[in-house]
Amino acid sequence: MQLHHSVAELPHLRRQKILLILERDGKVMASELSTHFAVSEDTIRRDLAELDTAGLVQRVHGGALPRPRDSGKDYFTRISETDEARTQLAQLAARQVQDGQIVLFGSGTTILQIARELPVDITITAVTASPLTAIALAEFKGVKVILAGGQLNPATMSVSGHETVRLIESIKADLLLTGVCALHPEVGITSVYFDEVPVKQAMLDSASRVVAVTTADKLGAVEPFVVAPCRRLHTLVTERHLASGNVADYQRLGIEVVQAQA
Structure with a gap:
């Protein structure tokens, strides 16, 4: 009761x-x-x-x-599609990274794009549970890459499990760059996938600063599995025109909002 x-x-x-x-x-x-x-x-x-x-x-x-999900596209199909909006968001998010930092990179195609948009001479230690993001980061001479182990989810092309969480918990990062399945001012950060919730929570706990990057369609949305309240975010990078709600909904929670020009 x-x-x-x-x-x-x-x-x-x-x-x-x-x-x-x-x-x-x-x-x-x-x-x-x-x-x-x-x-x-x-x-x-x-x-x-x-x-x-x-x-x-x-x-x-x-x-x-x-309600049937409107996207049946797999991870590799999403990577191959050119998307000007996501490219702009990735470029804005890449500017948040500074030399000498320990940076946690979440999963998803947007985070992979951020890795590709980093300055060629950047010098950081990068930690990720995404093998493809690790490969992209390994192309930078000044980036030391730490890849977490665990069970691979083909839908997200990232790993999860006790091994993944233990590694992330052992690291105190300066910055976390994370995508979100959905972000709602009241409900918070939510995910489609239950197995990635503990990994996302560990990343949030291990980072001094959290930057979330998402397209406008994911704002005001809710998915089944709750990760954390919005107040865990420090900066939100998103599009200028929102499909739902207003940036003020997030600014009132103390979140800095950075919007793409287009």
């Missing part, structure tokens, strides 16, 4: 749990969720409406179904 009470008081947490139930069961019914969370059906219908607006569920009579 105490769990139900706490969830009832935190709508964003309740919505996260609804997404988890939907992922497990393949559908949710408003009447059953009302009983489960000890709230009214009107409250649940508002939750489902919010999740539908965010593109996370498909509302149907009496409940909701999963």
